[in-house]
Amino acid sequence: MSETITVGLGARSYDIHVGPGLLGHAGALLRNLTHGPTPVVSDAHVAGLHLDRTLNALRNAGIDARPIVLEPGEGIKSFRGLEQLCGDLLASGVDRGGLIVALGGGVIGDLTGFAAGILKRGIAFAQIPTTLLAQVDSSVGGKTAINTRQGKNLVGLFHQPRIVIADTEVLATLPRRELLAGYAEIAKYGALGDRDFFEWLEGHGAAALSGDGAAMVHAVAHSCRMKADIVARDERESGERALLNLGHTFGHALEAATGFSDRLLHGEGVAIGMALAFQLSVALELCAGQDADRFVRHLRAVGLPAAIADIPGPRPAVDLLLEHMGHDKKVKDGRIHFVLLRGLGRAFSTSEVPLGAVRDVLSS
Numbered sequence: 001m002s003e004t005i006t007v008g009l010g011a012r013s014y015d016i017h018v019g020p021g022l023l024g025h026a027g028a029l030l031r032n033l034t035h036g037p038t039p040v041v042s043d044a045h046v047a048g049l050h051l052d053r054t055l056n057a058l059r060n061a062g063i064d065a066r067p068i069v070l071e072p073g074e075g076i077k078s079f080r081g082l083e084q085l086c087g088d089l090l091a092s093g094v095d096r097g098g099l100i101v102a103l104g105g106g107v108i109g110d111l112t113g114f115a116a117g118i119l120k121r122g123i124a125f126a127q128i129p130t131t132l133l134a135q136v137d138s139s140v141g142g143k144t145a146i147n148t149r150q151g152k153n154l155v156g157l158f159h160q161p162r163i164v165i166a167d168t169e170v171l172a173t174l175p176r177r178e179l180l181a182g183y184a185e186i187a188k189y190g191a192l193g194d195r196d197f198f199e200w201l202e203g204h205g206a207a208a209l210s211g212d213g214a215a216m217v218h219a220v221a222h223s224c225r226m227k228a229d230i231v232a233r234d235e236r237e238s239g240e241r242a243l244l245n246l247g248h249t250f251g252h253a254l255e256a257a258t259g260f261s262d263r264l265l266h267g268e269g270v271a272i273g274m275a276l277a278f279q280l281s282v283a284l285e286l287c288a289g290q291d292a293d294r295f296v297r298h299l300r301a302v303g304l305p306a307a308i309a310d311i312p313g314p315r316p317a318v319d320l321l322l323e324h325m326g327h328d329k330k331v332k333d334g335r336i337h338f339v340l341l342r343g344l345g346r347a348f349s350t351s352e353v354p355l356g357a358v359r360d361v362l363s364s
């Protein structure tokens, strides 16, 4: 029941393979893309669970796989982590015509993709995403980056992978909270551009999250197909790709105001951010209240937060949230950029939002 989706980018086109047990086929899928030493970059959590199986699959196909294991957590997506990884990659002996494999969540994918993009002026890389968020979002589309003192993902480049291998069975070891955080990005695709998919999620999303393998393959593959189509039309985010930021203007501000801590995972921030984007759209009389209520009902039904009050601990001050929105990458010419909705499946971008309405939504 595997599915293959192509990201159509001319000579840089690549396939996303989605299905159960694909890790076991990784050798066959990568064999023709590499030669010589092939580093496999992972973090200590993922390495303990899935690295041996990956190395065996690659070595059985004749690939000279060389593991590199980094510390888990967002902290490694930094100049320090980049320096460490570049050193390890150079020591591995990978050459310019070789391949670097990222095995892990969005942190490992973003850092490894960036290192691959700058090492020896660019080496090909493969994504083997192991979180739901990475399978439906970060492994697809070629955005790579590290964080700096000034903010998240501010230093990076576009470097498309040669292939993405999303084995849905590896999600079985993911903590429930991380799984749900990734699901927020799946719900995002329905909300931004596909009402039928959203309706399918209402019927099958909970089952996908509770171990229905076929439902999970469909949810991941459909999400990847939607992202692949958008990236193919707007790789560098000069227009339509910005719709993928639905919920992110509010979400990033909430993450920043809670110190990028365990209080709020990225996907949880996106879930609350999408609920606020619906609320703002209703307040501006762009969207029917029924659609907003229906979206929030679905988030709550699967166990995701949908309001600022759902964040544990003290409520972030409205002025602090507005200040963080003002510093976001999505600010252009001093105007905050929002993705709003004309209904379920009908998102659009705008910078024409009265600040008073934003303030009201953040205060409600």
Ligand code: NAD
Pocket (backbone or CB within 6 Å): 043, 044, 045, 046, 049, 072, 073, 074, 077, 104, 105, 106, 107, 108, 110, 130, 131, 133, 134, 137, 138, 139, 140, 141, 142, 143, 144, 152, 153, 170, 171, 172, 173, 174, 175, 178, 266
């Ligand atoms: P992550 O990579 O930190 O993974 C979350 C946790 O799950 C980590 O502790 C990891 O070790 C663990 N883990 C990973 N796979 C596992 C598995 N199968 N079983 C058990 N544990 C597992 O976080 P993430 O949520 O995957 O990614 C977040 C990062 O992605 C952020 O840095 C964000 O900026 C980035 N991101 C990038 C893009 C993009 O387009 N490039 C898009 C969205 C997010």
Ligand code: GLY
Pocket (backbone or CB within 6 Å): 137, 138, 140, 141, 143, 237, 241, 244, 245
């Ligand atoms: N995660 C948003 C994008 O890839 O554009």
